[in-house]
Amino acid sequence: MKLPGLNQIEQAQQLVYRYMPPTPQYTWPLLNERLGAEAWVKHENHSPVGAFKIRGALVYMDWLKKMQPDAAGVVAATRGNHGQGVALAARMMGLKAVIVVPHGNSIEKNRAMQAQGAELIEHGHDFQESLEYARRLAEERGLTMVDSFHERLVMGTASYALEFFRAAPPLERIYVPIGLGSSICGVAAARNALSLPTEIVGVVSAASPSYAMSFAQKKVVEAPSTTRIADGLACRVPNAQAMEAIWDNVARIVEVSDEQIAAAMRIYYEDTHNVAEGAGAAALAGALMDGNRRKRIGVVFTGGNVDRAVYQSVLAGDL
Known part of the structure; x- marks a missing residue:
């Protein structure tokens, strides 16, 4: 698919701002200590529905x-x-x-x-x-x-990426979770529109690996989804249009386990006092696994909608 350009993203941004303000991006000292990097977090968990x-x-x-x-x-x-x-x-x-x-x-x-x-x-x-x-x-x-992937959805999600790239210092790398692909395609669109060199890394659940498998094999691959904690990343059949854009614009895709996602949810709470759902913490899990010494990175916190019982289990270390 053809990703939206700067004018389209800015128009989408102005429409979004009729209904909600820009979301913040913060760098958290405790998080930076854990990562060994200067990490900027885009807080899409602060939207009117708690997600991007x-x-x-x-x-x-x-x-x-x-x-x-x-x-x-x-x-x-x-x-x-x-x-x-x-x-x-x-x-x-x-x-x-x-x-x-x-x-x-x-x-x-x-x-x-x-x-x-x-x-x-x-x-x-x-x-x-x-x-x-x-x-x-x-x-x-x-x-x-209204499918979960559509060019108009990509235009909308690109609005948060444009905010992020313009508000944060220059980022060497950005971690983005992949559900059906609108978020990471929106990030790629904004990165390209601003002609930035930022490397884009996708993050998927190892228990829902269809996008990682499709990326590696250069074809759409169906795979079962068994993730217990990251329902926002649960996808059995990747979207073909999303894969086209991902192949063209994403450097690599990393897989994180349910246990790594749960650990990232706890870290978000301990270091920032933000509540993250599984999919929302996946990008941080990928950054923690990857190693980013002396880099300035971006981490997309896509949402904070998690059931109380699930979150209690995560904080207790049962997941």
């Missing part, structure tokens, strides 16, 4: 309203953050939202989506089955399917 997904959803809904003024509503499949972003953006723009989640999904994320006015449907054993059902539902009900 609201940005892309706002840009998408604005585009949809212009393209289809009489749109009946939208439907999306999610494990949580995409659904929260879609639900809030739809409500803000007067659209009905139907969200499909797999059975056993986070109770607290489900409640958050319903609180935004979404109709919640549980279907399937994993994200892929929910996605396939959501697509059928779109046809049956005449709704617009």
Whole structure:
């Protein structure tokens, strides 16, 4: 896919700012000690839905309203953050939202989506089955399917990357978690638009390795997802368009275990007193594993939506 340019990203940014302010980026001394580097953290956990997904959803809904003024509503499949972003953006723009989640999904994320006015449907054993059902539902009900990867979502997520690159000192390397790919593609778009030399490193769950396998084999590879803690990274089938952009723009992809992710969640709490969900802590887990002595790096903290019981187990060291 062709990544958005600077003008498109800036336009998306101005749209996002109608509904939320820029999120902060901080460097934390205790975190820097652990990493042996000057690390700047982009706090997308400080958005109105506790994750970066609201940005892309706002840009998408604005585009949809212009393209289809009489749109009946939208439907999306999610494990949580995409659904929260879609639900809030739809409500803000007067659209009905139907969200499909797999059975056993986070109770607290489900409640958050319903609180935004979404109709919640549980279907399937994993994200892929929910996605396939959501697509059928779109046809049956005449709704617009909001996939987790779309060029308008990339434009929205690129807005946080543009903020980050312009507000932080020059970064030698940036770590970005990969769920379905909109975040890392947005980072690549902003990096390219500003002509920066920053190396982009993707981070996936070792228990959901489809993107890492696809990156290494230079073809889309389906792989089972068994992560117990990083549901935002749980992907069985990579998006082909996302992979095209990742192959062209990402230096490498590293895999981190559930145990490493849980350790990063604890570190975020101990060193910054920020609550991180599994996917939100994955980039830090990758940076801790990688070794970054004497470098200035960026770490994308994508979200903080974690169930209380899960977080209690993480802090207790049970995960």
